[in-house]
Amino acid sequence: MTLNNEYSLGLAPPSPFEAVRISPELDGRAGTNRAMGNRPQIAATTDIDAITAWLARFLDSPNTFTNYRKEAERLLLWSTGTQHKPVSSLTHEDLLAYQHFLSDPQPAAQWVMRSGRKVGRTHADWRPFAGPLAPTSRRQAIIVLNGMFSWLVTAGYLAGNPLSLSRQRARKAKPRVTRYLDDEAWSEVKLAIDALPRDSEREREHYFRLRWLFSLLYLCGLRISEVTQNSMGGFFCRRDKDGEERWWLEVTGKGEKTRIIPATNELMVELARYRREKGLAPFPSPDETTPLLLPIGKQTRALTRAAVHSIGKQVFKSTADRIRARGVDFESKAQRVELASAHWLRHTAGSHMANNQVDLRHVRDNLGHDSISTTNTYLHSSDDARHRETEEHHKVQW
Numbered sequence: 001m002t003l004n005n006e007y008s009l010g011l012a013p014p015s016p017f018e019a020v021r022i023s024p025e026l027d028g029r030a031g032t033n034r035a036m037g038n039r040p041q042i043a044a045t046t047d048i049d050a051i052t053a054w055l056a057r058f059l060d061s062p063n064t065f066t067n068y069r070k071e072a073e074r075l076l077l078w079s080t081g082t083q084h085k086p087v088s089s090l091t092h093e094d095l096l097a098y099q100h101f102l103s104d105p106q107p108a109a110q111w112v113m114r115s116g117r118k119v120g121r122t123h124a125d126w127r128p129f130a131g132p133l134a135p136t137s138r139r140q141a142i143i144v145l146n147g148m149f150s151w152l153v154t155a156g157y158l159a160g161n162p163l164s165l166s167r168q169r170a171r172k173a174k175p176r177v178t179r180y181l182d183d184e185a186w187s188e189v190k191l192a193i194d195a196l197p198r199d200s201e202r203e204r205e206h207y208f209r210l211r212w213l214f215s216l217l218y219l220c221g222l223r224i225s226e227v228t229q230n231s232m233g234g235f236f237c238r239r240d241k242d243g244e245e246r247w248w249l250e251v252t253g254k255g256e257k258t259r260i261i262p263a264t265n266e267l268m269v270e271l272a273r274y275r276r277e278k279g280l281a282p283f284p285s286p287d288e289t290t291p292l293l294l295p296i297g298k299q300t301r302a303l304t305r306a307a308v309h310s311i312g313k314q315v316f317k318s319t320a321d322r323i324r325a326r327g328v329d330f331e332s333k334a335q336r337v338e339l340a341s342a343h344w345l346r347h348t349a350g351s352h353m354a355n356n357q358v359d360l361r362h363v364r365d366n367l368g369h370d371s372i373s374t375t376n377t378y379l380h381s382s383d384d385a386r387h388r389e390t391e392e393h394h395k396v397q398w
Contacts, residue, residue, distance in 0.1 A: 017052070017076065020076055022047075023080075026085070026086045027046040027048065027086060028086035028087060028088040028089075029045055030086075031047065031086045031087070032088070032089040033089055033091075033159050033162065034158065035153070035159045040157055041154075047076070051076070054072075054148050054151050054152065054155075055068060055072065060256060061254065061255065064254070068148070070128075072145070072148060074128045074129070078101060079094070079098075088158060092165045095163055099138060099142060102132075102133045102138045103133065104132045105131075105132065114127075142163065146163040149162065150164070179340075179347050180347035180348040180350075180351045181345075186218075186348060188323060188337065190398060191322075192319040194398065196210070202296060204277060205296055208277045209296065210311070212270050212273070212293070213342075214315070214396075215266065215396050217342060217346065218345050219264055219267045219396055220261045220267070220366070221261070221346045221349035222251065222346065223254065223346060224308050225254070226253045228292075228305050230292055231289050231290055232271075232275075233284055233285065233288040234249050234250040234292075235247060235249050235271070235283070240387070241384060246387050247263035247264075247267075248260045248261065248263055249263045249267075257368060262366065262387040262391065264391045264394070265391065267396075268283070270396075271284075278294060291303070309341060312341055312342030316338060320335070323337060349366075350367055353393070353394050358389050358393050359386070362385070362386040366386070
C-alpha cells in the first residue's frame with residue numbers, strides 16, 4: 001500500500017480513492033470473504049470498486065459522502081498496508097485489531113499528519129489521521145463500516161459481515177451538548193457584529209450579510225450545508241387557523257429530508273434588510289432561486305461550506321479579541337468564543353430554545369432531529385403552536 005499523487009486505480013476520475021494504490025494481489029478479487037457462487041447485484045470485481053458503489057449512494061449528501069469515504073479509506077489503507085489483506089478477507093479478529101489501532105495509529109510517521117499541516121489527500125505529506133480517535137469517533141467509525149459491510153453482503157459482493165459478531169451494547173444516553181454559546185457569549189458576538197463599520201457601500205453589505213447569516217443560523221438552527229444548498233424560494237407564507245399570516249422556510253437538509261421552520265418576524269425583518277442591500281425586493285417569490293447567502297458584490301452564486309465556515313470563524317475571532325482586550329481576567333472567556341464555529345450556532349439555538357421553555361417537540365422539529373426518544377414517535381407537534389412558541393420565546397434581539 002502506498003500513497004501517491006496520481007489517479008492509479010483505473011477508475012474514472014475523480015475516484016473517491018485517488019490517493020490509494022493497491023497491488024493486484026490485495027485488490028480483493030480473491031478475497032476469502034467474497035460471495036462466490038451467488039448472483040451479485042453490483043458489477044464490482046475489486047474491493048475499491050465495491051466500496052465506490054456503496055459510496056455512490058451518498059453523492060447527494062456531501063457531508064455524509066466525505067465522512068463515509070474517510071472511514072472506508074482508512075480501513076483500506078490499514079487492511080492492505082498493515083494486515084496485508086484485502087478488505088474482502090478481513091475477519092472479525094482483524095476488525096477488533098483495527099478498533100484498537102484507531103485509538104493510537106502507529107507508526108505515527110506513516111499514519112498521522114504532522115502538527116500544523118493541512119494538505120490535500122493527493123499530497124505526499126497527507127496522512128489519514130490527525131491523531132488518536134476519541135471513543136465517540138471510534139464508535140462512529142465502526143458504525144459506518146458496519147453499514148458498509150452489511151450493504152456489501154446485501155449486494156452479493158461479500159459472503160458475510162465480519163462486524164456482525166461484535167458485542168451489541170445498549171445505547172447510552174447522548175452526552176449534553178457542550179459546543180454552544182451561553183447567553184453572555186452570544187451577546188458578545190452580537191455586539192461585535194453591531195460594532196462593525198458601515199460607512200462605505202461594501203462595509204454596509206458586509207454588515208447586513210453577517211446580521212442575516214447569524215440570524216439565519218440562530219433563529220432557524222440551520223446546518224452550514226443547509227445554508228449553502230437551499231434558496232430563498234423556500235420562504236412561503238400561509239394563514240393559521242386564526243387568520244394570521246405566518247412565514248415559514250422550507251429546507252432540504254441532512255439525508256435529503258425536507259422540513260419547514262418557523263420564519264419569525266425578526267428573521268423576516270433581517271431578510272428584507274439584507275435583500276434591499278442586494279437590490280432585491282424585500283420578500284422572495286416562491287420560485288426564486290437566489291441562494292440564502294450571497295457573495296459580496298454582484299455575483300448570485302451560492303457560497304461554499306468552507307466560505308461560510310470561514311466567515312463564522314472571523315466573527316468569533318473578532319469577538320474573542322474584543323473580550324481579550326479587557327484584560328487577563330477575560331482570557332478564558334475569549335478562548336471559549338474563539339473555539340466556536342458557525343455550527344455552534346445550531347447547538348446554541350437548540351440549547352436556548354430548550355432553556356426558554358420551547359416545547360422539546362418543537363425544538364426537535366425546528367432542528368430536523370429524528371426524535372427526542374422512542375416515546376416521541378407517538379407525539380406530533382402542531383405547526384401553529386410551534387410557530388407561536390418559537391415567535392414568543394426565541395429571539396435574536398439585535
